[in-house]
Amino acid sequence: MTTVNALSEVAALMGDPARAAMLSLLMDGRAHTASDLALAAGVTAQTASGHLGRMTEANLLAARAQGRNRFYRLASGDVAHAIESLMALAGTRAQPASRSAAWRRDPDLRFCRTCYDHLAGQVGIAVTDSLTQHGHLEPKGSHDWKLTASGELFCARVGVDLAGARQTTTRHFARQCLDWSERRPHISGALGSAIADTFFKKGWAEKLRRGRTVRLTDSGRRALARDFGASV
Amino acid sequence: MTTVNALSEVAALMGDPARAAMLSLLMDGRAHTASDLALAAGVTAQTASGHLGRMTEANLLAARAQGRNRFYRLASGDVAHAIESLMALAGTRAQPASRSAAWRRDPDLRFCRTCYDHLAGQVGIAVTDSLTQHGHLEPKGSHDWKLTASGELFCARVGVDLAGARQTTTRHFARQCLDWSERRPHISGALGSAIADTFFKKGWAEKLRRGRTVRLTDSGRRALARDFGASV
DNA sequence: ATGACCCTTCGGCGTTCACCGAACCATTGG
DNA sequence: CCAATGGTTCGGTGAACGCCGAAGGGTCAT
Secondary structure, rough: OHHHHOOOOOHHHHOOOOHHHHHHHHHOOOEEEEHHHHHHHHHHHHHHHHHHHHHOOOOOOOEEEOOOOOEEEEEHHHHHHHHHHHHHHHHHHOHHHHHHHHHHHHHHHHHHHHEEEEEEEHHHHHHHHHHOOOOOOOEOOOOOOEEEEHHHHHHHHOOOOOOHHHHHOOOOOOOOEOOOOOOOOEHHHHHHHOOOOOOOOOOOOEEEEOOOOEEEEEEHHHHHHHOOOOOO | HHHHHHHHHHHHHOOOOOHHHHHHHOOOOEEEEHHHHHHOOOOOOOHHHHHHHHHHHHEEEEEEEEOEEEEEEEHHHHHHHHHHHHHHHOOOOOOOOOOOOHHHHHHHHHHHHEEOOEEEHHHHHHHHHHHHHHHOEEEEOOOEEEEEEHHHHHHHHHOOHHHHHHOOOOOOEEEEEEEEOOEEEEEEEEHHHHHHHHHHHHEEEOOOOOOOOEOHHHHHHHHHHHOOOOOO
């Protein structure tokens, strides 16, 4: 009974078009101002404020005041994961015709994007597949991965900050996150975040100014081939 | 953006308390009747029908008519995954299978009964599972089974009158029939009837005087273990 | 201070949608 | 045949909620 109410309440929060637009923008993992989110949702500031308050109240968002602005971000990776799962469902809703139409509309987003703080899309899947195929990563249960001994060596060689990822105790270490465009799980959690950080820090990838789209640089493409044995 | 609208639409479907209650019940992975779901949601049959129609339309549920009943189940594991992700946000977990009042009203009926002319209940499912797990039977489409070459040999060895079953041209040969109590398909059609006949002819099972309840004899229990590799 | 900017709270309006009563098919059993 | 059961469709009603205008409280500049 309680669990049912909780399900409907959180789903109803995501079920409003304005709130969904806000959440969609926040899927880039960055913090956005209230007015920025109002603009993205196509509503006035008052309306947006109400939405943001409710979502913060429900622990979907985390708020932080800074000067005159108020910044909102997704409260946790779990929230991003749930949103991604729902998007995966939405992708299967209308099968072939409208799928290919909506599919081609944003090929860059499909190719590489941030999902909260880790990589998603073809690149995210390529990284994950490389790790599993080389035995660095193994499925553990239905929601997690296990980093093997060879995986630890691999991280050290490539420069992934494993120690930093292990420091956070409040967070899942290696999580399976269902990719909405590829429809297969990619690596998320603290490890997924650390891997993404490596990509950004080494200049292998860079976030575009607007949206969740990520551009894979030439050196990133070479790194994928050299270190991961993958091509995209 | 198309993906935003799709997100809000699917989330809004889950956001209604009545629909959430239905989905929560369906998380047990089984198929449930429309009235069962109406009861679980605490709404009338008309209201439930509307909800179920909308969720089926959106490919969240799959419907299958059987006799007077209409069985609904989650359309895919992805749907279950998304629901579970949403439940995780509220810190609660999917509830295990809940036993209704009708469930324990007649344990014998649940154990073994006739469904028209073939076996149903735990025994019917055990027989069907044995055949599929040994590669004798394969799903064909969404309503039929295919009897493999090894399945033909198995029938000959156990004494199922395959030739007689093949004679009837007016009837489906190997049909999937959704089990009322187990909520999974068991074998029906001419082949299911022939298998049941074998059980009755060899004294493995006998129909009780009244009702559809069937009693599995001791020799039937041994035959299940010996010939089918199953235990109930 | 004064204005400009950002955000929130309040109140009233309008649309949406979940709900049920009633009536209408379909299947089954006697 | 008819009665019983399960399910759906239709129409009207009521409440919930998203929306904006107006007003108020912070924060930063000049």
